[in-house]
Amino acid sequence: xxxxxxxxxxxxxxxxxxxxxxxxxxxxxxxxxxxxxxxxxxxxxxxxxxxxxxxxxxxxxxxxxxxxxxxxxxxxxxxxxxxxxxxxxxxxxxxxxxxxxxxxxxxxxxxxxxxxxxxxxxxxxxxxxxxxxxxxxxxxxxxxxxxxxxxxxxxxxxxxxxxxxxxxxxxxxxxxxxxxxxxxxxxxxxxxxxxxxxxxxxxxxxxxxxxxxxxxxxxxxxxxxxxxxxxxxxxxxxxxxxxxxxxxxxxxxxxxxxxxxxxxxxxxxxxxxxxxxxxxxxxxxxxxxxxxxxxxxxxxxxxxxx
Amino acid sequence: xxxxxxxxxxxxxxxxxxxxxxxxxxxxxxxxxxxxxxxxxxxxxxxxxxxxxxxxxxxxxxxxxxxxxxxxxxxxxxxxxxxxxxxxxxxxxxxxxxxxxxxxxxxxxxxxxxxxxxxxxxxxxxxxxxxxxxxxxxxxxxxxxxxxxxxxxxxxxxxxxxxxxxxxxxxxxxxxxxxxxxxxxxxxxxxxxxxxxxxxxxxxxxxxxxxxxxxxxxxxxxxxxxxxxxxxxxxxxxxxxxxxxxxxxxxxxxxxxxxxxxxxxxxxxxxxxxxxxxxxxxxxxxxxxxxxxxxxxxxxxxxxxxxxxxxxxxxxxxxxxxxxxxxxxxxxxxxxxxxxxxxxxxxxxxxxxxxxxxxxxxxxxxxxxxxxxxxxxxxxxxxxxxxxxxxxxxxxxxxxxxxxxxxxxxxxxxxxxxxxxxxxxxxxxxxxxxxxxxxxxxxxxxxxxxxxxxxxxxxxxxxxxxxxxxxxxxxxxxxxxxxxxxxxxxxxxxxxxxxxxxxxxxxxxxxxxxxxxxxxxxxxxxxxx
Numbered sequence: 143x144x145x146x147x148x149x150x151x152x153x154x155x156x157x158x159x160x161x162x163x164x165x166x167x168x169x170x171x172x173x174x175x176x177x178x179x180x181x182x183x184x185x186x187x188x189x190x191x192x193x194x195x196x197x198x199x200x201x202x203x204x205x206x207x208x209x210x211x212x213x214x215x216x217x218x219x220x221x222x223x224x225x226x227x228x229x230x231x232x233x234x235x236x237x238x239x240x241x242x243x244x245x246x247x248x249x250x251x252x253x254x255x256x257x258x259x260x261x262x263x264x265x266x267x268x269x270x271x272x273x274x275x276x277x278x279x280x281x282x283x284x285x286x287x288x289x290x291x292x293x294x295x296x297x298x299x300x301x302x303x304x305x306x307x308x309x310x311x312x313x314x315x316x317x318x319x320x321x322x323x324x325x326x327x328x329x330x331x332x333x334x335x336x337x338x339x340x341x342x343x344x345x346x347x348x349x350x351x352x353x354x355x356x357x358x359x360x361x362x363x364x365x366x367x368x369x370x371x372x373x374x375x376x377x378x379x380x381x382x383x384x385x386x387x388x389x390x391x392x393x394x395x396x397x398x399x400x401x402x403x404x405x406x407x408x409x410x411x412x413x414x415x416x417x418x419x420x421x422x423x424x425x426x427x428x429x430x431x432x433x434x435x436x437x438x439x440x441x442x443x444x445x446x447x448x
Numbered sequence: 449x450x451x452x453x454x455x456x457x458x459x460x461x462x463x464x465x466x467x468x469x470x471x472x473x474x475x476x477x478x479x480x481x482x483x484x485x486x487x488x489x490x491x492x493x494x495x496x497x498x499x500x501x502x503x504x505x506x507x508x509x510x511x512x513x514x515x516x517x518x519x520x521x522x523x524x525x526x527x528x529x530x531x532x533x534x535x536x537x538x539x540x541x542x543x544x545x546x547x548x549x550x551x552x553x554x555x556x557x558x559x560x561x562x563x564x565x566x567x568x569x570x571x572x573x574x575x576x577x578x579x580x581x582x583x584x585x586x587x588x589x590x591x592x593x594x595x596x597x598x599x600x601x602x603x604x605x606x607x608x609x610x611x612x613x614x615x616x617x618x619x620x621x622x623x624x625x626x627x628x629x630x631x632x633x634x635x636x637x638x639x640x641x642x643x644x645x646x647x648x649x650x651x652x653x654x655x656x657x658x659x660x661x662x663x664x665x666x667x668x669x670x671x672x673x674x675x676x677x678x679x680x681x682x683x684x685x686x687x688x689x690x691x692x693x694x695x696x697x698x699x700x701x702x703x704x705x706x707x708x709x710x711x712x713x714x715x716x717x718x719x720x721x722x723x724x725x726x727x728x729x730x731x732x733x734x735x736x737x738x739x740x741x742x743x744x745x746x747x748x749x750x751x752x753x754x755x756x757x758x759x760x761x762x763x764x765x766x767x768x769x770x771x772x773x774x775x776x777x778x779x780x781x782x783x784x785x786x787x788x789x790x791x792x793x794x795x796x797x798x799x800x801x802x803x804x805x806x807x808x809x810x811x812x813x814x815x816x817x818x819x820x821x822x823x824x825x826x827x828x829x830x831x832x833x834x835x836x837x838x839x840x841x842x843x844x845x846x847x848x849x850x851x852x853x854x855x856x857x858x859x860x861x862x863x864x865x866x867x868x869x870x871x872x873x874x875x876x877x878x879x880x881x882x883x884x885x886x887x888x889x890x891x892x893x894x895x896x897x898x899x900x901x902x903x904x905x906x907x908x909x910x911x912x913x914x915x916x917x918x919x920x921x922x923x924x925x926x927x928x929x930x931x932x933x934x935x936x937x938x939x940x941x942x943x944x945x946x947x948x949x950x951x952x953x954x955x956x957x958x959x960x961x962x963x964x965x966x967x968x969x970x971x972x973x974x975x976x977x
Contacts (some may be wrong), residue, residue, distance in 0.1 A: 177856040181517045181590045181877070185894075188590070224665040225508050225649060231665060293700045305700040306692050395692040397667040404693075405505050405666050410856070 143438065150434050154427045161423040162213070165416050166206050174198075175222050175410035196222055209416070218420070219413035223405070228417035231402060236384070238308055239398035242391070243383035245314050246322035251376060254326040255369070258333025262341060262368075263360060273330055280327020289320040289393040306395035317394040321387050325379050332375055336368040377429050385422030494673035494685035496974045498952065500966075501698040502689050503712040505666050511652040512645070516589035516630025520734070520876055520964055527967035528671055528687065530654035532633045533561055533580065534626035537968060538959040541789065542626050545679075546575055546634055546655060547610075556617030556914050559625075563608040567678045569636045570659040577604035582637035584612075589630050617914050620882060623791065628878030657682045657970035666691055682970040702727060702947045708974075709955060709966060710947040715832075718776055718945045726950040731778035731943040735787030735962040736876035738830070740765075740837060740937040743868055746898030751819050758934035760809035763802045764844040767939060770836045778943035784927060785875075785888055785936045789962045792881035792923040796931050799938065806844040818845020822869030827859070828852035834872050837939065865897055874942070881923045882910055889930055903929050951975055 176184075176192040193199040197208065212219060218228035261273030296303040296316060304313050340346060341364055349359045387400035395401075399418060406414030502524075509515040510522035513530055526532075534550065537543035544550070547561040567575040581602045587595070598618050603611040614621060625632045634655060640648050652660050657679070658671035669689040673682040690707065692698045699717050702710040703724055713721050713729075722729045742758060744750030751757050767781045782788065783796035810818060821841070826834040831852040838848055848870055853861065861867055873895065877887065890907040891899040903926055910922040930936060944964045948955045954973040956966040966972060 173854075173857055174860065177860045179517065181519055184517075184590065185593070187593065221665075223505070223507050225646070226665055234664070235666075290694075290696055293697060297700045297704050301704060304706055305704055306694075306697045307690060307701075307706070393694050393697060395690070395694070395697060397664070401693075402666060409505070 146438055147435055150431055154431045157427050158420070158423060161427075162210065162416075162420055163206070165419045166209060167202070169410075169412050169415045170202070172407075172410055175412060178410055179222065213420070218417035221406075221411050221414050223409040223411045223414070228413045231414065232399060232417055232421055235397055235399045235402050238396060239384045239387065239391075239400065242314065242317055242321065242387065242396060242398055243380055245318040246325065246383055246387075247376060247380050249318055249322035250324075250326035250329055250379075253322075254329025255333050255372065257326075258330040258372075259337055259360065259365065259368075261330070261334045262337035265338060270334075273334060277327040277331045277334075280323050280330070283323075284389070285320050285324060286389045286393050288323060289316065289390055292316045292320060293393075306393075308397055313396075317387075317390050317396050320394070321383060321390040325376075325383065328379070329372055329376065332372050333368065336371050337364060340364045340368040374433060377433065378426065381422070381425045381429055385418065385425065492683075494675065494682050496684055497686040497688060498684045498709070498972060498974060499707045500687070500689045501692040501701050501707040501710040503693065503695070503698065505691050505693070506663070506669050506689060508649040508663065508665070511660070511663075512649050513583065513630035513633030513635060514586045514588050514645075516587075516633070522630070523963070523967075524965040525669070526630065526633055527656065527965070528658040528969045529652055529656045529660060530633045530635070531567070531575075531656045532626070534622065534632060536627065536960045536963065538971075541791075541961065542622060546580075550622075556619065557614050559612040559614070559621060561610045561612075563610070564678055565608065567655055568676050569639070569655050570653045570674055571636065571639060572676075573636055573638060574607070575634055575636075575655050576607040577610045578607070579634050579637045580604070580610045582640075583634045584625075584631050586635070586640070587629065587631040591624060591629050592631070595624050595629055595631055617912075619911075619914060619916075619919060620880065623878075623880050623883070628883070657968070658687055661686075677970060679968070680970050683973045687969070687972075699947065702949055705949055705951065708949040708952050710949075711944075711965070713945050713947050715774065718947075721945075721947045722776070728948040728955075729776075730946045730948050730955060730957040731776070732946065732958050732964055733778070733780045733941050733943050733962070734876060734964055735789055736874055736942050737782060737785050737787055738833065738872065738874045738939040738942060739785050740939065741871045741873050741897075742937075743865070743871065743897035745935065751813070751815060751821070754813045755934055756809045756813040757815065758937065760806040760813070760844060761841060761846060762934055762937045763800055763806035763809070764846065765799070765837055765840045765937065765939065766801045767799060768801070770833065770840075771940060774832055774836065775940075775943045775945065778945060779940040780943070781940050782938045783931065785930070785938055786881045786884045786927060787941055787962065790880045790884065792920050794881070794924040794927040796927070803840075803844050810845055815845065818847060821846050821848040823851040823867070824848040824870040824872065825851045825853060825858070825861070825867045826872035827855045827874070829855055830872065830874070833939070837872065863894055881927065882907075882919075885923070885926055885930075889926070889935065900929065900933060900935070 175196070176189045176198070179192050180188050190199065197205060209219065216229070220227055221231055224231060257273050257276060261270045264270055293305050293316065297305040303315055304310070307313055346359060346364055349363050385399050386403065387398060388404045390396065391398045391401040392404050402414060403418045405411065406418060504521060506525065510525045511529060513526055516522050516526070531546050533545060533547040534542050535545050537545070546564055546567050548564040550559060550561045552559050561580070563575060563577060563580070569575060581604050584602060598614055598616065598621070600613040600615045603613065605611070612621070635648070636653055639653050643651070657674055657677040659674045661670040661672050663669045668691065671687040673685050675681050692701060692707070695713060695717055698707070698710040699713055699721060701707045702721070718729060721727055740761065742752035744752035745758060747753055771777050771779045771781060780788070781799060783799045784793065786793045788795065810816070824834055824838050831850065834850050834852065838850055841848060862871060862873060875884070875888065877883070885907060887893045888895050889899065889903060890896065891904045906922050906926050910919050910926070913919040913922060946957060948957070951974055953975045954971055956968060956971045959971065960967055
């Protein structure tokens with residue numbers, strides 16, 4: 143088991159190293175940040191001054207080495223645009239993103255799981271078709287469109303909800319719905335397919351043959367197993383919601399990490415983009431590592447195969 | 449170019465009374481006739497809160513005049529938190545502020561400023577000549593090298609008097625010092641030496657009408673009225689500038705009275721705003737001019753080498769229809785690349801829309817069936833304008849393909865002379881007609897793909913001319929030549945459209961000519977409850 147965990151940790155570190163390498167060089171392909179920080183037609187000397195100020199005049203390999211050296215010390219650098227440490231910016235936004243993600247995830251699970259169960263239990267009926275339509279709309283309608291429709295309806299026409307910003311529970315309603323709907327659809331689809339698979343298994347047939355009530359078969363015996371992949375996906379989705387709710391956070395001016403990433407990309411703020419991607423990557427890799435270890439603890443076959 | 453496209457601010461003196469020369473104005477300044485000795489008016493204590501929906505993320509560098517980068521956007525905050533020796537104000541494009549008067553010596557080598565008595569920073573310290581010198585020397589933003597290289601020394605004989613000694617006469621000194629740079633915006637020396645540059649940006653102190661309260665990067669900036677501001681006590685107690693990046697969300701917030709002022713509402717949303725009860729549309733015509741430019745005009749093999757072809761392109765654009773469709777008719781159609789509020793602007797005849805004449809000119813030039821003009825390269829933010837102009841060109845036979853490029857990359861490519869065929873350019877840079885010529889018309893200009901010797905020859909002559917009228921005449925000739933050669937096909941000065949909610953009694957939009965935002969901030973007022 144120890145060897146298994148060490149191996150998985152090694153893979154995780156390798157993934158993070160590759161991520162840092164990719165994002166570091168990829169973000170630099172987007173262009174020169176100095177052209178956004180200086181006035182149009184700025185002199186070569188002014189551009190060079192900005193390059194020097196941010197260390198962009200050094201060879202890329204040196205820049206990367208310095209970046210990794212600082213990263214190892216827990217320093218993600220300073221935002222070009224905000225002139226504030228990236229850690230400070232990230233962690234000032236993280237609570238808002240966590241709050242939004244938790245509410246959106248709760249909504250997506252509360253909607254996605256029951257509708258997935260209903261669609262699976264009533265497969266081929268109206269409820270199944272309605273569930274599939276819900277999933278289709280959820281996965282195909284862009285969240286900015288859903289967000290703007292909600293603003294139009296609930297803010298402009300009805301005047302019930304604030305259009306943007308944060309601060310009260312009412313501010314959470316629309317962004318959480320817009321963000322959660324897509325994931326609710328994904329959870330509904332997975333719950334449905336997982337339930338269908340479980341409902342066709344031998345032990346469920348046996349439970350039914352024993353004459354157990356339908357609710358008990360579904361609720362106790364089928365759901366437990368069917369939910370495992372759903373909850374695994376939900377864990378990963380939660381991390382995604384925290385870090386890449388770019389569109390929803392921008393439309394609703396929600397001060398979260400996704401909007402910070404948007405700002406970083408807009409201003410070619412390399413340290414911000416690198417920082418958000420790497421911290422988000424750490425969360426995803428960390429969650430995956432945790433899941434792998436928990437799986438291995440529960441199921442010895444996994445660690446033995448590994 | 450950030451707000452609307454990096455529009456910057458000018459600070460010319462063209463709005464002085466007819467017949468007034470720069471020297472006469474300076475002389476008046478010297479005897480204090482145009483210098484105001486205004487004291488804070490007796491007014492009620494500031495009250496209420498005014499909330500903005502801002503279209504761009506506010507940057508801490510904008511709190512610091514030393515970092516001013518030649519764009520208009522930082523001035524949104526400078527006008528609130530800081531104050532300048534001289535700056536554009538309602539009715540005056542170069543108005544006395546912290547300097548109650550100024551004068552220049554006859555030889556144009558010395559500029560003397562008298563500081564306003566009683567002007568204070570937010571920490572209660574008086575604004576002194578020492579702060580003025582420190583602010584100039586600390587200035588590191590756009591044109592800092594050009595400005596500092598011309599100044600021999602700054603003398604501060606006493607706390608209220610400052611003299612700038614120039615190396616050579618430079619007629620544009622005030623254009624740069626008082627307008628196009630942040631060098632004339634005064635910061636407190638003692639405080640900055642105490643907290644450092646980073647500390648200053650975290651907790652800025654200025655001499656403006658509003659003082660800093662808090663800043664959450666990317667989210668909001670909170671300011672509070674400075675009751676000891678020299679000009680007047682601000683009427684509104686608290687300003688909150690909320691960043692709302694999405695335009696539709698800003699409009700929704702305005703409709704629901706979550707915000708009182710929404711910056712930058714365009715196209716169909718602006719039309720929606722216009723028809724919303726209780727809301728007011730506030731368009732501001734900026735000094736950002738848009739044009740079409742033909743790098744091929746210096747290539748004898750290019751169709752654009754022929755002036756008739758360029759004139760045909762000029763006649764082919766239906767500017768009025770484009771303006772009505774894209775900016776509700778609020779942009780100002782122009783025939784010049786020089787904004788109409790710039791000093792030394794020469795007003796050309798209004799551009800004509802005459803597609804039949806355009807076709808005739810093309811036929812005369814040997815293109816009766818038109819020609820393939822290649823790519824029409826533009827900033828992608830203004831691709832809608834490009835599509836409309838390109839369509840007009842197509843109707844007279846000039847066929848091209850739209851090539852929208854992301855803004856920063858577009859500007860870099862433009863400056864690097866990377867484009868051929870047709871460029872849709874724009875500039876909101878500060879300055880006057882001479883600075884606009886320097887950048888876009890004469891040889892060596894940052895965005896010049898070529899030049900004409902007769903125009904080039906006039907440029908150094910105007911730069912050395914100290915007599916206002918003679919200099920104006922030379923610059924007029926230069927602008928006439930640019931037009932006659934159809935070197936540029938100007939389109940419009942863009943209207944920056946904003947929305948104001950029902951609680952606002954005075955928004956200050958448009959008070960300062962060409963300024964995009966709500967300034968002076970001390971003039972803002974809310975309706976009484």
